[in-house]
Amino acid sequence: MVDHYRINIADIVIGEPLPWDVYDESKRLLLGKGHVIATERQFDELTERALFIDSSAAAGLANRKCENHSAKQALPSALRLLNSANKRLERLLYNLTNDQDARGKVLDIARSIAEAVDINPDIALGCVLLNQQAHRYTIRHCLDTAVLTAIVARGMKKGDDETLVMMAAALTMNVGMLRQHDELQERSEPLSDRELENIRQHPQQAANILLQCGIDDPTWLSYVLLHHENDDGSGYPLGKGVGEISTNAKIIALADRYCAAVSNRRYRKPLLPQSALRDVFLGAGKPRDPTLAAYFIREIGNYPPGTFVRLQNGEIGVVTRKGKSATTPVVHALIGPRGAPLAFPIQRDTGKDLYAIREPLSGEQGALRFSLQQLWGDEAAL
Template identity: 30%
Template structure:
């Protein structure tokens, strides 16, 4: 199967991966024929890209964690964030707070956070059970559920990096928990700012920046969230050169786990469709991460992260420097930018090992199949 924007999908193509609704139920099953009506409905849901199976690509790409666990985690994050919004609304609308109501809200908060702690352990165990974890799937997100899906994907990506860095089990749990909660403060940012189709004003960006401190303040009184997990919510937008926010910290001043989440956060955001822009292909997102290694991100972490990402999964159509179109046939371990490919833009179907053909390079992803 291959990932492609809905605008490029031909009628009659087969869906390569289930599409879920906002409650985690299967909305459209893998294998469904994509008619014009169905494609329009997918688009209306705010889903801009899908996986398809076609004559060039019918290889199954496995998610890093089980779909049912991913959906369970998304639901838990959604409920936790909704409670934060309710809590914040009560505080702002009731200057003379009722102590009994505050206690009740705090108890409920602790229940949600305890449950997320258990889910963190499940996700870690699920990933650790796979001895050769690589990232070759982009998670498909809907507009309404984007924040919750994004938080789970950032947690998974962070764990992939954390495991490769040989973090211990306690650090991994704090990393996962902090990553799942890193954007909780965005719940109370006005949607017209979060989803603005255009450049933010200086005032709007200042409001966006508040999500780090507001999320941290909500979590800092909870004994169920260790300090190193809480600090991720505060520091995941700090940059190693000191140009980040909210405190302008640099390099060693930034918590190690927050540095990890910063990389995963940006990678997932770049490869996600948003109302104001189309998703960036994995190869371009990796180039962006690499270009900012040492300034925005810890460079050693960037190198480790890049080794776990497959920018051109099996089944991807690619453009070559000689003008030909090819499909990726096999991935070479430790050399994801030099896969084995099969030419499809002519009739010879030649298979090429890019590890051997040094003068030939991939110039980008091709979404439309060449005319037969």
């Protein structure tokens, strides 16, 4: 053999026969065609080797990848839908009063987000934590809130039409202070009394703007108007109390607070998801709606998708989906026990003692470089 071509470890599948001979860097045969990698341990050992195949095998592999790529291009991507929805939402909200079909366009964006949740709710939820740098906070926060609102509403078995209106309200809840919101991201000094009053009035301002745009659905408007009210009467702008705030408005409000808490802001670091849940439902030491708290905890979990974690064996990875319990999600390891990056993400069952979660990590502590497609495949392709 004259030429050898390096392959990616991801080209090898546990439990399937090798379609070619595999060599090491010195062109010594490591594994013969038809050999089956049967265990994770064998697989892990290969990640430390440089693997090669001969030129004729490489040609077949290239053709197969080309065919697979063409087929995958037609597959829907939750990430692509969410990124597109964000761009459309940004164009729409900053020019909302000039749009004659504002209602229809907001609902279309909400449907796109719902489709992304349908494709893979773990990716949609993971984007709240992992896709923060892709878009400006002001718009992305509304989209994140709509995602979490949809996931919780579906967990509560709410109908599609009802959920869609809740999502539309989440997307438009801050239209009364968009530009001020942008400015606040750059600020470090305390807010003036006037700025604080503008913040307190933004739900009412948002409802007024929506009315001007022809969005007169009273349910939609009520969700926007009430998304900062609290059962104890401490909210704004109306100081509503128990019995005056609908359950759906509370869902949007809690999703809003959670997504804000886990987001990186210029003036503060994000909370870890578990701390954010505690902060949202035990704010100022006052417990909020225990029924809704149970739904949020069930749908988000102690370690939601996108959470960085360190495992008992020392590996560092990212939670990619729920496990058998709230404390045993599925994790894809990206950093090995000795601190070296793995050649590709390796799935770990945190229900096993060796791979149990030792601690959650902040994004800075994780310090990992990866694409969402590496974790979730083509449903997270750009």
